[in-house]
Amino acid sequence: MKKTKKHVSPKSNNFKNLNLIINSDTYKLAHEDIGLLSRNEMRGVRMLLEITKPDLILEENKILSTIIIFGGASITEESNTKKKIENIKELIKKNPKSILLKRNLNRLENLLLMSHYYQSARDFSKLASISNQNKKCNSHVIVTGGGPGIMEAANRGAFEANCKSIGLNISLPNEQIPNAFITPGLCFKFNYFALRKIHFVMRSVAAVFFPGGFGTLDELFELLTLCQTGMKTKIPIILFGREYWNKIINFEYLADLGLISDEHLNLFEYADSASEAWEIIKSSKISD
DSSP states (O other): OOOOOOOOOHHHHHHHHHHHHHTSGGGSOGGGOHHHHTSGGGHHHHHHHHHHHHHHHHHHTTBOOEEEEEOOTTOOOHHHHHHHHHHHHHHHHHOTTOHHHHHHHHHHHHHHHTTHHHHHHHHHHHHHHHHHBOSSOBOSEEEEOSSSTHHHHHHHHHHHTTOOEEEEEEOOSSOOOOOTTSOTTOEEEESOHHHHHHHHHHTEEEEEEOSOOHHHHHHHHHHHHHHHTTSSOOOOEEEEOHHHHHHHOOHHHHHHTTSSOGGGGGGOEEESSHHHHHHHHHTSOOOO
16 A cells, blocks of 8 residues: 655745744844854954953943952961861871871961961951942952952952952853852953953052962062053052062062062062051052
């Protein structure tokens, strides 16, 4: 018995084809086409969006100026570090020969000695925020990388003062979520480190560098170079924790070798307390 062919109406074919057309990426508006925007050829467009979005929002929020706070993500509140030490000591009891565990314990004990910087960053942020923010004027707004450690402490200080603060987060292979103390609507996620740096610097009237690792050092030398070369108006650059900074960088030796001039040693100052750092900024001639 012969099978009869199923009749397909032209209208049915047309409807199916129309659906394919409408659902095709080519039919999307260009700004809604994620596949298009993700292409290497569209990097310039993505960079333009990334530089423009925070700028527009900060303007809308009338952010006049900022104070940058940098510092290590590993420097946490004293109680948190103590808990980590207790946990690792328990592990060492079970694995007394573990060199790695003992090394990690030593590192945590060193971080515990530095935990006072967390409180100092928190105190400084609170002091600077209360002194400058009101309903009509948002100057000297704290801006951080939006992550944990010193960044969290700085955003937390502003939060506890009921003041605004900004977080400039970065997309990393090991995802870094923002800390919980940034002002909602003022936390931005960046893909490009270079554009993130621009937003750190463009509204800044001061920068405070707490102890930190490669990221903190990168930001420090970037800002020093911008001020040294005149690409950025000189602002107070404060190295918080004289003992730490004198141990890891010998600026005087650079000057003695002739690699920087003696006057470049005046690009930064030291502070060991929140009030001392704030007095340096207050006495500077930088205005909004």
